[in-house]
Amino acid sequence: MLFTDLKLIKPILDALIKEGYTKPTPIQQGAIPHILAGRDLLGCAQTGTGKTAAFAIPMLQLLAKPTTMQGGGQRPIRALILTPTRELAIQIQESFNAYGANLRLKNLVIFGGVNQGPQVNELRRGIDVLVATPGRLLDLMSQGFINLKDIEIFVLDEADRMLDMGFVHDVKRVITKLPSKRQTLFFSATMPGEIQSLANSILTNPEKVEVTPVSSTADTIEQSLFYVEKDNKKSLLAYILADKTIETALVFTRTKHGADKVVKDLARIGVSAEAIHGNKSQNARQRALSNFKNRTTRVLVATDIAARGIDVDDLTHVINYELPDVAETYVHRIGRTGRAGASGISFSFCEAEETEALRDIHKLIGKQIPVNENHPYHVTFNKIMGRPKQAVRPQRPPQRSFGGGRSNAERNRKYGSKEPQRR
Structure with missing residues (x-):
């Protein structure tokens, strides 16, 4: 048709x-x-x-x-x-x-x-x-x-x-x-x-x-998974972007602080990058998006505020620097490339703490993302899952907050220590 x-x-x-x-x-x-x-x-x-x-x-x-508006x-x-x-x-x-x-x-x-x-x-x-x-x-x-x-x-x-x-x-x-x-x-x-x-x-x-329900990813997107130690993520990103055929890349992080940190890391190696997230002013966000669209900026680093709001012609690469907490968000993120029948490439980094999120993504999309081992920072799944756990500090008596709720330590043990971020 x-x-x-x-x-x-x-x-x-x-x-x-x-x-x-x-x-x-x-x-x-x-x-x-x-x-x-x-x-x-x-x-x-x-x-x-x-x-x-x-x-x-x-x-x-x-x-x-024609309308019937009079006068x-x-x-x-x-x-x-x-x-x-x-x-x-x-x-x-x-x-x-x-x-x-x-x-x-x-x-x-x-x-x-x-x-x-x-x-x-x-x-x-x-x-x-x-x-x-x-x-x-x-x-x-x-x-x-x-x-x-x-x-x-x-x-x-x-x-x-x-x-x-x-x-x-x-x-x-x-x-x-x-x-x-x-x-x-x-x-x-x-x-x-x-x-x-x-x-x-x-x-x-x-x-x-x-x-095409949200649980599926477009067949036109070539997906790859990179197992990597958390401390080596920035080095892996630099290694990937050393490939000059990647003219533009949209990089996703979970938090605003993480997005700003990636921009600084890229600036140190001479890669032009800007961040777009909820703490940026509207003018700054639009300027960053415009620079990315006209290719003045090579890399745009975004939180999930941009997962459904960025439409860039000929965007070839999406990089999940951090896997999303919600599996459906993975589909929306990589959907920024491979749009309307075009081809695209997505790279996803995964370290030990993200393996549960990865399992959720695999379950949602109904297939395993192929693992790319051809990079200097590769670590096997068994190795990252078998890492010795950090030594546990001696337990202290729990300290209650003035409001009678859980202490910070208790709250961190139950819910994780990451502070929720506005997207």
Whole structure:
């Protein structure tokens, strides 16, 4: 099937040709006809399957039709896309700009962490499509700058990520402000019970399109596992990046501190790298992402805030410097490469403390990641698991906190000593 088979209007087809698009991905093949027919849609697809285009392209075609707006008043907001992160919101807007380049439709992206003034000014000029994160949307609604009474199409994107980040109640507040007569498009990589209940409450006789469940990894991604001692991880990363054919690499760490440390380690060996995580300002995050996209920066080091929010053309390598705590996150991480049918490569480092996480990943994806032994820091699985445990210090009488809870020592023994990090 080609995009020309999907009954798209010429302005959109011309824009897609300019972007180099010819064949729709499975999620696009399944979703676009239903959306063009005005049906509600429940889309379940993993990251990297072309989901944004699956809703953006038909929405633009529907919105391009003449409206019944009378007079020369301010154009109302006709479509709302709600998404969990700033990075994803910006990239959705970029997609609307690309696919709608030949249409007279205006869009705006709003998110928190930046001055609201420019966003408010654009709202006053009038827009057709609004891409928003929940917090800033509710804030501007409460100030009277946004009215959703004219929304024709509502998209809830990355619904399961909304749940993970604690945004579900905000989403429900937004939904109460939408007109009952609308088209709703609901996308999620996974469908836990709470997300399924939310979908059932806002969709009307939806068509369901499901493509490649989250438990699978794309066949186009070549995966490799590197067993390595924890202290040798930075040396292994340097060894891998000594290969100049790796022009860009997205490196994942579990914590913000870990991301900053990897950047410093790479700087010492002359590799240009920047970090992107929750402690960075919005401007710093966007600058780092832009530098990575235009290849001014060779390596982008990210926490899982970026696992579903980074879309970089021709990204060939993803490196899991640290394995994620949640197995599904592994699929989302490596899905940053091998997108929309392209090939990609993922390298994952594993030391003794990460073997349990590795077992969870293998169980989820239903196969073993091939082990790469061809590097100077290789250590066998049996060896890292058979390492003598660190000497245990003599036990001291437990010291209770003033609040009567567990002491730090007790808490560390039960839950581990790592402080939880904001993603």
